[in-house]
Amino acid sequence: MKTSRLFSRDTLQNTKKENLTFRERIAALSNLPLFLKMVWRTSPAMTLGNMLLRIARSATPLAMLYVGKLIIDNVVLLSKTPQHQNLTLLWELVALEFGLAIVSDLLNRLITLIDSLLGDLFSKHTSIRILEHAATLDLDQFEDSAFYDKLERARQQTVGRTILLSQVMSQVQDMITIIFLAAGLVVFNPWLILLLFIAILPSFLGESHFNDRSYALTRMQTPEKRELDYLRFLGASDETAKELKIFDLSGFVIERFSMLSDRFYAANKKLSIQRSAWGTAFALLGTAGYYGAYIMIILDTVSGKATIGELTFLAASFRQLRSLLEVILNRFTAVSQGAIYLRDFFEFFDIQPRITTALKPLPFPRPIQSGFTFEDVGFQYLNSERWANRHLNFTLMPGEKLALVGENGAGKTTLVKLLARLYDPTEGRILLDGVDLKAYDLADLRMNMGIIFQDYIRYQMSFSQNIAVGNIKEKENKALIASSAHQSMADLLAAKLPDQYEQMLGKRFAQGVELSGGEWQKIALARAYMKDAQLLILDEPTAALDARAEYEVFERFSELTKGKSAVLISHRFSTVRMADRILVLEKGELAEIGSHEELLLKKGKYADLFNLQAMGYR
Numbered sequence: 001m002k003t004s005r006l007f008s009r010d011t012l013q014n015t016k017k018e019n020l021t022f023r024e025r026i027a028a029l030s031n032l033p034l035f036l037k038m039v040w041r042t043s044p045a046m047t048l049g050n051m052l053l054r055i056a057r058s059a060t061p062l063a064m065l066y067v068g069k070l071i072i073d074n075v076v077l078l079s080k081t082p083q084h085q086n087l088t089l090l091w092e093l094v095a096l097e098f099g100l101a102i103v104s105d106l107l108n109r110l111i112t113l114i115d116s117l118l119g120d121l122f123s124k125h126t127s128i129r130i131l132e133h134a135a136t137l138d139l140d141q142f143e144d145s146a147f148y149d150k151l152e153r154a155r156q157q158t159v160g161r162t163i164l165l166s167q168v169m170s171q172v173q174d175m176i177t178i179i180f181l182a183a184g185l186v187v188f189n190p191w192l193i194l195l196l197f198i199a200i201l202p203s204f205l206g207e208s209h210f211n212d213r214s215y216a217l218t219r220m221q222t223p224e225k226r227e228l229d230y231l232r233f234l235g236a237s238d239e240t241a242k243e244l245k246i247f248d249l250s251g252f253v254i255e256r257f258s259m260l261s262d263r264f265y266a267a268n269k270k271l272s273i274q275r276s277a278w279g280t281a282f283a284l285l286g287t288a289g290y291y292g293a294y295i296m297i298i299l300d301t302v303s304g305k306a307t308i309g310e311l312t313f314l315a316a317s318f319r320q321l322r323s324l325l326e327v328i329l330n331r332f333t334a335v336s337q338g339a340i341y342l343r344d345f346f347e348f349f350d351i352q353p354r355i356t357t358a359l360k361p362l363p364f365p366r367p368i369q370s371g372f373t374f375e376d377v378g379f380q381y382l383n384s385e386r387w388a389n390r391h392l393n394f395t396l397m398p399g400e401k402l403a404l405v406g407e408n409g410a411g412k413t414t415l416v417k418l419l420a421r422l423y424d425p426t427e428g429r430i431l432l433d434g435v436d437l438k439a440y441d442l443a444d445l446r447m448n449m450g451i452i453f454q455d456y457i458r459y460q461m462s463f464s465q466n467i468a469v470g471n472i473k474e475k476e477n478k479a480l481i482a483s484s485a486h487q488s489m490a491d492l493l494a495a496k497l498p499d500q501y502e503q504m505l506g507k508r509f510a511q512g513v514e515l516s517g518g519e520w521q522k523i524a525l526a527r528a529y530m531k532d533a534q535l536l537i538l539d540e541p542t543a544a545l546d547a548r549a550e551y552e553v554f555e556r557f558s559e560l561t562k563g564k565s566a567v568l569i570s571h572r573f574s575t576v577r578m579a580d581r582i583l584v585l586e587k588g589e590l591a592e593i594g595s596h597e598e599l600l601l602k603k604g605k606y607a608d609l610f611n612l613q614a615m616g617y618r
């Protein structure tokens with residue numbers, strides 16, 4: 001259900017909006033200060049060091065060119081007067097240029113080093129922030145495909161942002177270098193600067209245009225990219241290999257993958273060819289500009305207005321300026337591109353959970369006095385027309401064991417998700433001891449509920465960690481883990497494993513052992529006993545257990561949860577009948593509620609379902 005919804009979204013509509021103009025690009029740069037602030041927070045010392053080194057480095061090209069000019073003029077002078085030569089000044093100049101070359105090389109290496117260290121730190125820092133922020137968000141936000149796209153882009157761009165970091169820094173450095181070099185040019189011939197800009201501008205605008213298009217394309221392709229990733233996973237993973245073989249699905253998966261990749265290739269190829277053709281034309285223009293300037297300088301030199309040293313100085317300055325400007329302008333597109341992606345990144349951090357703790361939260365009552373009361377509770381999933389739950393009115397008493405019964409899709413899991421505040425009701429309210437559930441401290445609420453869902457996770461971790469996840473604060477509490485395992489009968493399983501409680505489970509990592517469905521379920525069940533929860537919710541926890549195991553598990557469960565409230569979801573009536581009351585759901589609504597005997601006497605929906613199952617055993 002989830003997957004199909006996630007992959008079906010059509011983002012074409014968004015694409016128009018994302019086809020950004022030059023102005024919008026400039027506007028995107030406003031994300032950079034916030035970005036730099038994040039970088040600064042990662043490591044102030046490294047950021048500052050990096051900046052200072054770059055400023056020093058930007059002065060070296062002009063200094064070297066100027067010393068070069070002095071050397072050539074000196075050589076020309078000396079060659080004209082071979083009889084009284086004093087080479088001291090010349091050697092001093094050569095030594096100076098040599099020194100500058102070494103310094104510039106050292107600075108380069110230091111900058112690269114700091115860039116890479118700072119980049120790594122920053123990437124770590126942001127990855128952690130993404131995880132931390134994702135942890136605060138609501139379940140339905142994860143189920144929303146627009147959100148998922150955003151999360152994906154924020155996550156994927158960790159590497160991109162590291163590059164952006166050095167790009168922004170280099171941009172500033174090159175700009176300062178340009179100011180230095182341009183100052184040199186202006187002193188000798190201001191027209192050269194104008195010529196330079198005319199030669200560069202078309203290439204920049206072309207670059208910018210194609211980057212816009214490529215960004216729009218990437219954005220449009222995000223859902224398909226996710227589908228490609230999914231297919232890649234589907235086609236080659238331990239989790240799916242079994243079904244793929246049985247249903248002989250690999251051809252189907254490969255075909256779909258190949259079809260999507262072809263579409264990608266075709267779209268990208270068209271853009272690449274156009275980009276390269278225009279790029280070549282613009283580059284030619286740049287070269288023509290350079291030779292125009294060169295001719296101007298040569299004419300000046302021939303007419304005696306400039307020295308040979310100045311000729312080399314100016315020609316080299318112009319060349320360097322041209323390539324620097326090109327780099328800067330091209331990098332501007334990359335930087336603004338990065339800045340646009342940053343917008344996704346910051347937008348992700350702007351998403352706020354709706355399910356939060358009240359400002360002055362109440363502590364969870366201990367013990368619960370009057371139970372959980374549903375007052376005309378209804379719930380609709382995001383983007384869904386249907387009501388998954390509607391008009392629910394009942395009270396789960398303190399200490400009561402309530403079983404939820406109903407056909408697939410009747411809304412049982414949704415009901416328990418509402419109890420745990422994984423979602424808040426769309427209409428109506430849930431009260432705990434007469435007060436809206438929303439008034440309680442969320443963490444405290446979750447701490448007081450032990451829930452095992454039917455799609456619990458099989459963590460590729462050790463046996464004891466797999467139980468400890470039920471209350472991770474107690475992960476070192478071996479005694480608690482062992483007693484929880486005992487309560488769910490997982491302890492017998494641990495005894496059979498080579499490394500017992502330290503046994504690695506699952507096939508993903510070395511020495512991992514794969515378990516049967518029922519064995520995994522016992523481990524998952526043990527999680528419910530890890531905390532002293534006042535409400536236990538088991539969503540089909542025994543579906544994979546054999547009949548004897550199920551009977552024993554529930555006997556223990558009733559014993560261990562005496563005085564505590566519990567909600568059980570099960571399709572097995574042998575389990576259901578052990579509950580104090582049974583709530584029958586039909587199309588999300590409460591059809592009947594009562595004890596096993598009461599409901600049988602009523603000869604309603606429950607009696608029908610019960611007899612249907614009993615018939616199967618006769």
Ligand SMILES: Nc1ncnc2c1ncn2[C@@H]1O[C@H](COP(=O)(O)OP(=O)(O)OP(=O)(O)O)[C@@H](O)[C@H]1O
Nearest residue numbers: 143381384388406407408409410411412413414415
């Ligand atoms: N995350 C979701 N997003 C959108 N719709 C959902 C989501 N989860 C469930 N639904 C829909 O809500 C309805 C109730 O689902 P729910 O999982 O509560 O049923 P259930 O009674 O627990 O079913 P089962 O016995 O199969 O576990 C179904 O129609 C289902 O398709």
